Amino acid sequence: MKPVITAFAASPDKGQGLARDMRVRWALEEVGQPYDVRLLSFKALKEPAHRALNPFGSIPTYEEGDLALFESGGIIHHIAEQHAGLLPKDAEARARAVTWMFAALNTIEPPIVELEQTRFFEEDKSWYHEHQAMVEGRVRDRLGCLSNRLGDADWLDGSFSAGDVLMVLVLRRLDGTGIVEEYQNLADYVARGEARPAYQRAFAAQAAVFTDANPGSDKVTRQ
Numbered sequence: 735m736k737p738v739i740t741a742f743a744a745s746p747d748k749g750q751g752l753a754r755d756m757r758v759r760w761a762l763e764e765v766g767q768p769y770d771v772r773l774l775s776f777k778a779l780k781e782p783a784h785r786a787l788n789p790f791g792s793i794p795t796y797e798e799g800d801l802a803l804f805e806s807g808g809i810i811h812h813i814a815e816q817h818a819g820l821l822p823k824d825a826e827a828r829a830r831a832v833t834w835m836f837a838a839l840n841t842i843e844p845p846i847v848e849l850e851q852t853r854f855f856e857e858d859k860s861w862y863h864e865h866q867a868m869v870e871g872r873v874r875d876r877l878g879c880l881s882n883r884l885g886d887a888d889w890l891d892g893s894f895s896a897g898d899v900l901m902v903l904v905l906r907r908l909d910g911t912g913i914v915e916e917y918q919n920l921a922d923y924v925a926r927g928e929a930r931p932a933y934q935r936a937f938a939a940q941a942a943v944f945t946d947a948n949p950g951s952d953k954v955t956r957q
């Protein structure tokens with residue numbers, strides 16, 4: 735059954751793959767599963783029909799027959815469980831790959847989101863610069879640990895996995911800050927992820943939503 739995912743009809747990034755539908759698109763492309771996309775306006779996100787799929791009124795969601803999922807991490811875990819290619823068969827290697835999924839979402843992403851959201855919503859506050867310097871310190875602390883662990887490996891734990899899908903896209907949220915570039919092996923790691931054919935197909939598919947007639951939104955979104 736062809737799953738249906740949701741994405742922004744007019745993403746503020748104007749097709750740069752920063753919104754979280756990109757995670758789901760990339761995972762589906764990696765496993766070779768075709769999918770349909772339902773594009774939603776910001777208004778539609780908060781309507782009952784969408785809240786029935788995602789109580790928080792956000793994208794992405796994933797529908798497959800009677801199954802409806804929200805949370806990009808949960809969706810990617812489901813895809814990886816259903817198809818070969820994103821989680822190793824060996825039980826211990828699989829557990830480590832799942833651990834990297836959590837590390838991307840629970841350890842690396844929170845200070846990055848904090849940095850971004852404060853930039854979007856709090857720039858006029860008196861404490862803004864002090865706060866950002868503190869959070870940048872937290873981001874660098876986490877990236878330093880990640881960089882040390884990655885070393886000169888291609889991927890986080892042996893073969894490419896769902897953990898790498900999430901980690902590469904979480905690091906991409908720092909695009910434009912120059913912080914990832916301070917860690918050459920992390921910059922190379924992100925570039926390796928972006929070079930994968932499945933990533934490129936996913937990126938092209940979400941970028942294709944944006945045309946001259948649909949140039950994206952100037953709205954600043956949460957999370």
Ligand code: GTB
Pocket residue numbers: 745746747748752753754755779790791792793794804805806807955956957
């Ligand atoms: N924890 C959830 C998950 O992982 O699925 C978070 C989902 C979430 O925050 N979705 C955002 C959303 O729908 C889109 S991804 N926000 C609208 C709302 O809640 O009203 C966050 C995002 C949006 C846009 C950009 N961008 O344009 O650069 C980057 C990231």
